[in-house]
Amino acid sequence: MSTCVNLSQAQTDHGDFIERVRKMSDQDVRKCYQCGKCSAGCPVHNCNGMDVSPNRIMRMVQLGMEEEVLKTKTIWVCVVCSTCTARCPRDIDIGRVMDGLRIMAYKKNYLQYAKNATDFHQTFFNNIATFGRAYEMAFAIGLTLKTGYMFGILDLAPATLLKGNLPFFPSKLKNSRQIKEIVENIKRMEGEK
Amino acid sequence: MKYAYYPGCSLHATQKAYDMSVKAVCKTLGIELWEIPDWVCCGASSAHSLGHLLGLAIPAKTLVSAEKEGLDVVAPCAACWQRLVWVNHEVTTNPDMRDKINKAIGAELKGTSKVLSIMEAVNSAGIDKISQAVKKPLKGLKVASYYGCYYVKPPKIAHVDDPESPHLIDDMMVALGAEAIDWPYKTECCGASLGFIDFDTTLMMSKKVLDFAVKSGAELIVTACPLCQMNLDMYQSKINKKFGTKYNIPVCYFTQLMAYTMGYSANELGMGKNYTAYESAFSKIG
Numbered sequence: 001m002s003t004c005v006n007l008s009q010a011q012t013d014h015g016d017f018i019e020r021v022r023k024m025s026d027q028d029v030r031k032c033y034q035c036g037k038c039s040a041g042c043p044v045h046n047c048n049g050m051d052v053s054p055n056r057i058m059r060m061v062q063l064g065m066e067e068e069v070l071k072t073k074t075i076w077v078c079v080v081c082s083t084c085t086a087r088c089p090r091d092i093d094i095g096r097v098m099d100g101l102r103i104m105a106y107k108k109n110y111l112q113y114a115k116n117a118t119d120f121h122q123t124f125f126n127n128i129a130t131f132g133r134a135y136e137m138a139f140a141i142g143l144t145l146k147t148g149y150m151f152g153i154l155d156l157a158p159a160t161l162l163k164g165n166l167p168f169f170p171s172k173l174k175n176s177r178q179i180k181e182i183v184e185n186i187k188r189m190e191g192e193k
Numbered sequence: 194m195k196y197a198y199y200p201g202c203s204l205h206a207t208q209k210a211y212d213m214s215v216k217a218v219c220k221t222l223g224i225e226l227w228e229i230p231d232w233v234c235c236g237a238s239s240a241h242s243l244g245h246l247l248g249l250a251i252p253a254k255t256l257v258s259a260e261k262e263g264l265d266v267v268a269p270c271a272a273c274w275q276r277l278v279w280v281n282h283e284v285t286t287n288p289d290m291r292d293k294i295n296k297a298i299g300a301e302l303k304g305t306s307k308v309l310s311i312m313e314a315v316n317s318a319g320i321d322k323i324s325q326a327v328k329k330p331l332k333g334l335k336v337a338s339y340y341g342c343y344y345v346k347p348p349k350i351a352h353v354d355d356p357e358s359p360h361l362i363d364d365m366m367v368a369l370g371a372e373a374i375d376w377p378y379k380t381e382c383c384g385a386s387l388g389f390i391d392f393d394t395t396l397m398m399s400k401k402v403l404d405f406a407v408k409s410g411a412e413l414i415v416t417a418c419p420l421c422q423m424n425l426d427m428y429q430s431k432i433n434k435k436f437g438t439k440y441n442i443p444v445c446y447f448t449q450l451m452a453y454t455m456g457y458s459a460n461e462l463g464m465g466k467n468y469t470a471y472e473s474a475f476s477k478i479g
Contacts (some may be wrong), residue, residue: 043382049394081342083383120389121239128234134202
């Protein structure tokens, strides 16, 4: 990264960022001493999928660089495989930190790199909330309309349909509203706070 | 032995072959599966990205029925399995979160049903029983057991086996007569559902896994996760196209290979639903 950051200013303005990350993820990023094991073992980082390595994300959280962290591509491409978590000598669950940062970025509407990720999560979630179980055909079409996802794998479509690996109809269950009911309950609980 | 069975969405739709082979193996080994009635999707990997409580409450809903029956649960999908394990972890260690989850699902979950992966459930029948059930031994077929990440990481929650060097599937493969090859990418991530977000990076991640398996001498890769299977099997042709490689290694579920050695036909196990050609590797079996 080549951005210039005024660290004193970041501490003044966002000194409580690390505390908010702790509340969101139940993880204390203060403990990180920059050994770099998380980045060394990160399969996404090692395939050049990230713009900022995981250990730098940890340091940026410590320094209060809130906006910079929440605007990285890294937080959206972390797959939470938890290799970093398994190897962290300071016992930080970095995967959970990433989950927490994603939710924070989403709330702040920092979605520059998030389009594909949020399109995926929202399309998938609406799908299961509607049908109770994943209805892949509708999901594939819905995601393609938003991101063009299927255009890249159209060559696999004939085989997939012939093999019966993409059923035309959704799975039937008695109460397909179960997930919707949970969403409504959680909304009500949040309203009660 | 009787378990509550949570197949999850994949096993009922895009990965029916996994469902068929799990049932075949369990039938042979005398493991009874009671499918949880009216189960819903576990929410992975979207629900927990949209909210912590949401990600726990949705899989919790399905656990309630199993708990009422007093049965431990088997979930063959790695993502479903880990979400269910998270629920049990939170419900048994965090009373505050347990209350929230119960309020969200309108039921009382205590966390008394253990959640088992399919490799643990099959292994619980005993290695002797597995090897005695073999009718067509693998005759030294070189098999790479690929566990992926979800079953073993993060190790405090997901600890089916050692996070860096698991051997549960390897042991079962040896019982079937295979040579379990030693290779370094057993628990490396294949990219999982990142394929929907950043396809190129995912192909690169899966390529590395294939590369190590092939270079280590494997003739076949076995998996226990629908996402690993999809990324290594379905996308193998995409990987070859993108990187100019010529991988031609069959990838199947360990339950498909196991049930085949126990006398089931390739057809009964949905082998034709896989994308990579398995015939030449399977011709050595028997």
